[in-house]
Amino acid sequence: MTRLALQVAAESESPAEAFTLVATGMEESLSLRIREASESYHGFLLNQVHEAQEDERRRIARELHDRIGHGISVAHQQLALAEVYRVTNAARASTKMGVAQQAIQETMENLRQMTSELHPQVPLKSLEKALLGFLEAVEDDTVSVGLHVNGDEGWADARVLDEAFLVVREAARNAFNHAAPTMILMRVDIAPHELVATVQDNGRGFDPAVVRRKGGVGLSSMRERTELLGGRVTISSAPGSGCLVEVFIPLKKRHDDHDPG
Template sequence: MLVRDPHARAQVIANANQILTDIAAALSTDLPQSDEAFRFLSWDIGLTRAAAGVHPKESLLAASVFFRAAFSVLSKRLQGDSETDRLLRHVVNTLEQSVSIRIREAATSYAGFLLSKVHEAHVAERGRIARELHDRIGQSLSVAHRQAELSVMYRTTDPAKAIAKMERTQEAIREAMWRLRQLTSDLHPLEPIQSLEKALLAHLETIGAEDLRAELVVNGDEVWATPAISEECLLILSEGIRNALSHGKPSAISIRVDIAPHELRASVADDGRGFDVNRPSDRHSLGLASIQERAALLGGMVTISSEVGRGTRIDLAVPLPGSVDEPG
């Protein structure tokens, strides 16, 4: 396995040369020794093989093969009198020491790489939990807050509407509690959404902004997008809508989704306040950062364009499984 890869083969040859150099040096000084330069190569080998998913047993096998091959050649060259036997024992000891210290260094490097990957996984998991809290629970609480505000506003002028808004507040709070239970169990939806279009319509209905003109257009066959991709796209678009209502104060918002066999494209555009995309404090708000992170996890891309006083537009492009050409 190692010799088939050009880089790994070069590492094996360099390692063998260093070991044979150790043996030559030991024969001239009568002391086992290794140049400290071996550490750099050993660490490089450990990291490279860990990153490539090569199991440590491959390194042990390579060391065993090299030891047997080298010992076979050296023993034939050094057969003879008692002095030769002494030298042979010395060579064997040096060979074993030179090989084993390299294996230890490479193993340490390998373990360090794996620990680093575990740490990265923990950081990624914390980021995912933050996104789930913000996108799912935060979204429901934001809707509840908005409905409660509307209920207070209509309390004296339209009591019936105020009651309806309070009922929607309760629904949003129940949804937040349900999503919190989801998060504490497995952080994934219990059931995949059946229709992205219906889910977006339901989300727009829960917003309940009386003075907002909302338009939704969905083109293409939703079966081309897996339930997992549809779920993530729903969260991205919902967050885009939430950001528009929370920060842009628009009078109109337009959501468009175009689904093709190879790609899903979507956009959220509003006529609100807009913002300066060159200001990091604006562009990297928690909501927009979450949108970009979720798109990246899907292998997709988000483009955010905005201008103060002229609204904001979020464009999403996500590759679908059909975008990979199958042979034959």
């Protein structure tokens, strides 16, 4: 700018004219830089808004699939079973109808919670009891199911237990609905530093790469929920070889924990 000022002064007939030309040049230069910076920052903000919108869409898709979709699926299944038992076993048909009604009520409550900030999601009180409730709702005489929950659930906060339940339930539901297994083994081990869950079935199996390319909501939801907690999901399967889903979630030390003195 100093060199430009000297050049302008040498070519100008008066100091006032030189000063005016230099000031005008500086103003135009500053205005150009401000516009460029403003456009760059505006693009940055638009990108941030877009990412936030995408994150929210994915969150809503997870909630609809895992909470609303599950309830509808259970209700549909139980109503179909009630129709099957309606003639041969009236008592069992009535039980299935009761489970269907409960699933519909829970789905309606979950929908209210999702659509109103005044009704936040109720924290999960017991991971083991929630999984047992799920198994009771999807009872299938053709499938032998084992469930083992080990460790102290108090080592994990409520959000971790809630997300772990949804991930494990989705893995088991996929096995029930798509694998045609005769056995499903579910296990959750909770240690002070980590929650590890596995769901294994002896069903028809599949190619994980093919499923990833298809972009199924269920598997994407499982991965997203786990990754948001800093964890990971691994899926091992092959056609005709069943499936093993492993979930690893690190646990933060609870504020009320104290080291021994």
